[in-house]
Amino acid sequence: MTRHRRLTPFRIGGAVALAALLVAMTLSTRFVTPDELASIGPEKFDPAQTAEDLFAQANETIPDAATPLPELLTGLQKDVAKTADDLEASRPNDTTYLFPVRGTATVVATQDQAVEITVEGVPETTPLTFASGPATNGTVLRDAVGFKFGDASNQTTYQQVGDELKALVREQIDQGTGGKVAPGSKLAFTGIVSVTDTGMPQPAAKPVQIQPLTLEVAP
Structure with a gap:
C-alpha cells in the first residue's frame, strides 16, 4: 500500500517561506556583463x-x-x-x-x-x-x-x-x-x-x- 505524506501546516509554511526567499534573492541579484565584471575586479597592473x-x-x-x-x-x-x-x-x-x-x-x-x-x-x-x-x-x-x-x-x-x-x-x-x-x-x-x-x-x-x-x- 502506498503511503501518502500529509502536508501539515508546518510543511506548507516552510515551502512558502522557501519560495519567498528564492523570489527575494532573484529580485535582489544584479546580473552584470563580462565587461562590468572586469571593471569591478582587481585593477590590472600597467x-x-x-x-x-x-x-x-x-x-x-x-x-x-x-x-x-x-x-x-x-x-x-x-x-x-x-x-x-x-x-x-x-x-x-x-x-x-x-x-x-x-x-x-x-x-x-x-x-x-x-x-x-x-x-x-x-x-x-x-x-x-x-x-x-x-x-x-x-x-x-x-x-x-x-x-x-x-x-x-x-x-x-x-x-x-x-x-x-x-x-x-x-x-x-x-x-x-x-x-x-x-x-x-x-x-x-x-x-x-x-x-x-x-x-x-x-x-x-x-x-x-x-x-x-x-x-x-x-x-
Missing part, C-alpha cells in the same frame, strides 16, 4: 602607466636630491658607507647604493654605449662617462625612486617598468640635446651613479658611469 608616474616622480625629486659629482666622488674615495648614510642614498640590495648627482660636463668623445666626459673638480685620473644608447638603464632609475619587485604584478612587468623608463629617459635626453652630442659641447646633467659597496673606499682610478636622467646643452 607597466607603461607606472613608468610614466615614476618618471614624473624622478624629474621632480632627483634634481633636488642630487649632489654635485665632485663632492660625491670625494666622499666615495674616503668612505662609501658613510657617504651613503650622509646623503641618504637608495639601497636596492645589500651591496648597491644609488646616488643622485648633478653637474656640467664637457664631452670628450662619443661611442655607441657611452659618452666620455670631464667634469670640473673631478681629477682626470677618474674616468667619467654617461651611459648612452643601449647602455641606458631604466632599472637604475626605477630602483632609485624606490619602486620594488613587490610593487609589480610579476617579474615580467617589473622588468617592463624598467624598459619603459629607459625609453622615456632616452626621449627626454634627445629633446634636451637635440639628438646630437658632439665632442667639445657642454652638457648640464642630472642622473644616478650606482656604486657597489665592497667595504673599501672607491679608488680614484675606478671608472664612474652616470645613468643620466636629464642632459641639456649648457651655455
Whole structure:
C-alpha cells in the first residue's frame, strides 16, 4: 500500500517561506556583463602607466636630491658607507647604493654605449662617462625612486617598468640635446651613479658611469 505524506501546516509554511526567499534573492541579484565584471575586479597592473608616474616622480625629486659629482666622488674615495648614510642614498640590495648627482660636463668623445666626459673638480685620473644608447638603464632609475619587485604584478612587468623608463629617459635626453652630442659641447646633467659597496673606499682610478636622467646643452 502506498503511503501518502500529509502536508501539515508546518510543511506548507516552510515551502512558502522557501519560495519567498528564492523570489527575494532573484529580485535582489544584479546580473552584470563580462565587461562590468572586469571593471569591478582587481585593477590590472600597467607597466607603461607606472613608468610614466615614476618618471614624473624622478624629474621632480632627483634634481633636488642630487649632489654635485665632485663632492660625491670625494666622499666615495674616503668612505662609501658613510657617504651613503650622509646623503641618504637608495639601497636596492645589500651591496648597491644609488646616488643622485648633478653637474656640467664637457664631452670628450662619443661611442655607441657611452659618452666620455670631464667634469670640473673631478681629477682626470677618474674616468667619467654617461651611459648612452643601449647602455641606458631604466632599472637604475626605477630602483632609485624606490619602486620594488613587490610593487609589480610579476617579474615580467617589473622588468617592463624598467624598459619603459629607459625609453622615456632616452626621449627626454634627445629633446634636451637635440639628438646630437658632439665632442667639445657642454652638457648640464642630472642622473644616478650606482656604486657597489665592497667595504673599501672607491679608488680614484675606478671608472664612474652616470645613468643620466636629464642632459641639456649648457651655455
